Amino acid sequence: MTMIRTAVTGSLVASLLLASGGCRRFQQRQDDARAQETRQQEPARAQERPAEPRTTVIDDRPSARYLVTERPSVRPQGEDREPALTPEDLASPAPGAGTREGSSLERAREFRAMGDIRSALAELERAIAFNPRFTPALLEAGDLHFELGEIAMAERSFAAAARTEPRNFDAQFRHAGVLHQLGRMDEAVRAYLRALAVRPNEYDAMLGLSTAYLEARNPEQALPYAQRATRSRPRSGEARMHLGNTLAALNRHEEAVVEYRQAAELLPRPAPGLLLNMAESFNQLGRYAEMVGALTEVVAAEPSPVAYERLGSGLFRLRRYDESLRAFARAVEMDPTYAPALNGVAVCELNNYLWSGKSDGAARERAVEAMRASIRIDRSQPRIVELLRRYSQPAPEERVRDRP
Numbered sequence: 001m002t003m004i005r006t007a008v009t010g011s012l013v014a015s016l017l018l019a020s021g022g023c024r025r026f027q028q029r030q031d032d033a034r035a036q037e038t039r040q041q042e043p044a045r046a047q048e049r050p051a052e053p054r055t056t057v058i059d060d061r062p063s064a065r066y067l068v069t070e071r072p073s074v075r076p077q078g079e080d081r082e083p084a085l086t087p088e089d090l091a092s093p094a095p096g097a098g099t100r101e102g103s104s105l106e107r108a109r110e111f112r113a114m115g116d117i118r119s120a121l122a123e124l125e126r127a128i129a130f131n132p133r134f135t136p137a138l139l140e141a142g143d144l145h146f147e148l149g150e151i152a153m154a155e156r157s158f159a160a161a162a163r164t165e166p167r168n169f170d171a172q173f174r175h176a177g178v179l180h181q182l183g184r185m186d187e188a189v190r191a192y193l194r195a196l197a198v199r200p201n202e203y204d205a206m207l208g209l210s211t212a213y214l215e216a217r218n219p220e221q222a223l224p225y226a227q228r229a230t231r232s233r234p235r236s237g238e239a240r241m242h243l244g245n246t247l248a249a250l251n252r253h254e255e256a257v258v259e260y261r262q263a264a265e266l267l268p269r270p271a272p273g274l275l276l277n278m279a280e281s282f283n284q285l286g287r288y289a290e291m292v293g294a295l296t297e298v299v300a301a302e303p304s305p306v307a308y309e310r311l312g313s314g315l316f317r318l319r320r321y322d323e324s325l326r327a328f329a330r331a332v333e334m335d336p337t338y339a340p341a342l343n344g345v346a347v348c349e350l351n352n353y354l355w356s357g358k359s360d361g362a363a364r365e366r367a368v369e370a371m372r373a374s375i376r377i378d379r380s381q382p383r384i385v386e387l388l389r390r391y392s393q394p395a396p397e398e399r400v401r402d403r404p
Contacts, residue, residue: 099130099131100127100130100131101127101128101131101137102127104123104124104126104127104137105123105127105136105137105140107123108120108121108123108124108127108137109140112140112144117144117147117148120144121141121144121145124137124141124144125141128141135161135164135165135168135171138157138160138161138164138171139158139161139170139171139174141157142154142155142157142158142174142178143174145157146178151178151181151182152182154178155175155178155179155182158171158174158175159175161174161175162175162191162194166194168198169195169198169199169205172191172192172194172195172198173191173195173202173204173205173208175191176188176191176192176195176208176209176212177208179191180208180211180212185212185215185216186216188208188212189209189212189213189216192208192209193209196209201232203229203232203233203239206225206226206229206232207225207238207239209225210222210225210226210229210242210246211242213225214245214246214249219246219249219250220250222246222249223247226239226242226243226246227243229242229243230243230259235266236266237262237263237264237265237267238263238267240260240263240266241260241263241267241271241273241274241277243259244256244257244259244260244263244274244277244278244281245277247259248277251284253281253282253284253285254285256277256278256281257278257281257282257285260274260277260278260281261278272301272302272304272307275294275295275297276294276295276307279291279294279295279298279310280310282294283310283313283314288314288317288318289318291310291314292311292314292315292318295314296311298311303334304334305332305334305335305338305341306331306338308327308328308330308331309328309331309338309341309344312324312325312326312327312328312331312341312344312348313344315327316344316347316348321348321351321352324344324348325345325348325349325352327344328341328344328345328348329345332370336373337377339374339377339378339381342370342371342373342377343371343374343381343384345366345367346367346368346370346374346387347367349363349364349366349367349370350363350364350367350387350391353367353391357397358395358397358398359397359398360398361394361398364394364398367391368388368391371388372388375388
């Protein structure tokens with residue numbers, strides 16, 4: 001992990017500004033010309049700050065990756081999904097037709113169509129009691145439990161269907177989906193693989209498997225399925241975004257940005273999660289003007305403490321310090337318990353204090369207040385503890401504040 005360094009007098013004062021994964025140095029490419037141009041157009045006010053203050057608190061934190069992923073549905077959603085009914089189905093009786101379990105299943109579907117979910121479930125329980133291996137009723141029951149938010153009950157129904165018919169794609173795929181929702185990633189991966197053994201080119205199963213691998217912090221295994229899903233549906237913004245997330249998790253940020261940009265063009269409107277992830281890849285590449293541009297769109301569309309904190313970090317790196325402080329303060333205003341934003345406020349205020357020649361006692365006190373609040377939230381911050389120890393007491397140069 002490559003850190004940003006600034007020359008200092010005496011000991012280097014380090015700070016935390018947020019997240020996981022180090023700040024890699026990539027060679028500047030053609031896109032960086034735009035970032036350089038933007039930096040050259042920064043407000044004159046920012047240039048009034050010393051380019052490299054003799055003593056400064058710098059943004060020396062590893063950058064946090066806010067990876068936003070979407071978990072798949074328990075039902076395939078893509079355009080290449082096999083039809084629910086085929087001409088052969090219409091020419092033959094439905095499974096269980098003419099049996100007690102078949103009659104209960106039909107009544108359950110009628111209740112479901114009327115919106116009476118509990119009566120539908122009662123009929124399905126009756127059908128399963130008549131025939132515990134009646135897969136259509138098990139799948140229908142799993143769907144209804146899932147709709148009601150009863151995920152554990154849905155998992156039991158889908159698991160029974162998957163055991164009853166191991167070669168039934170819907171049973172395996174829906175079981176994988178609820179295991180994924182429950183966070184049981186190892187089991188979800190196995191279920192997705194069983195579904196793909198039945199339909200090797202099913203887009204939703206490939207995307208679900210790749211997402212499960214990625215959430216299990218295994219991007220190497222996620223990548224081939226993400227690539228297969230994208231090849232299967234190259235015009236899918238969802239697939240492009242997920243491939244970007246996977247590449248970013250592998251620190252292949254140049255490639256990730258390409259995928260994010262394509263996703264933004266393909267989706268009806270760029271999702272804030274997409275822009276947040278793309279901004280973090282810009283951050284990793286040192287393309288801070290583009291990072292700030294993406295985050296400006298995020299806070300306009302869906303403001304959040306995370307987005308404002310990331311925006312503050314990008315503005316800080318562009319030396320737009322006053323704007324950076326306002327962004328961090330906005331994040332704290334939205335969530336006073338968000339420690340990274342409190343740390344950002346502390347960094348900016350400590351710099352104001354140091355740039356004043358240690359005479360601006362009010363700035364130091366605001367920094368100390370922010371650091372104390374941050375440590376109350378998260379005590380495992382040795383750098384903040386050290387900064388607090390160093391700056392908790394006024395320096396001799398500090399002005400005595402006017403007293404009422």
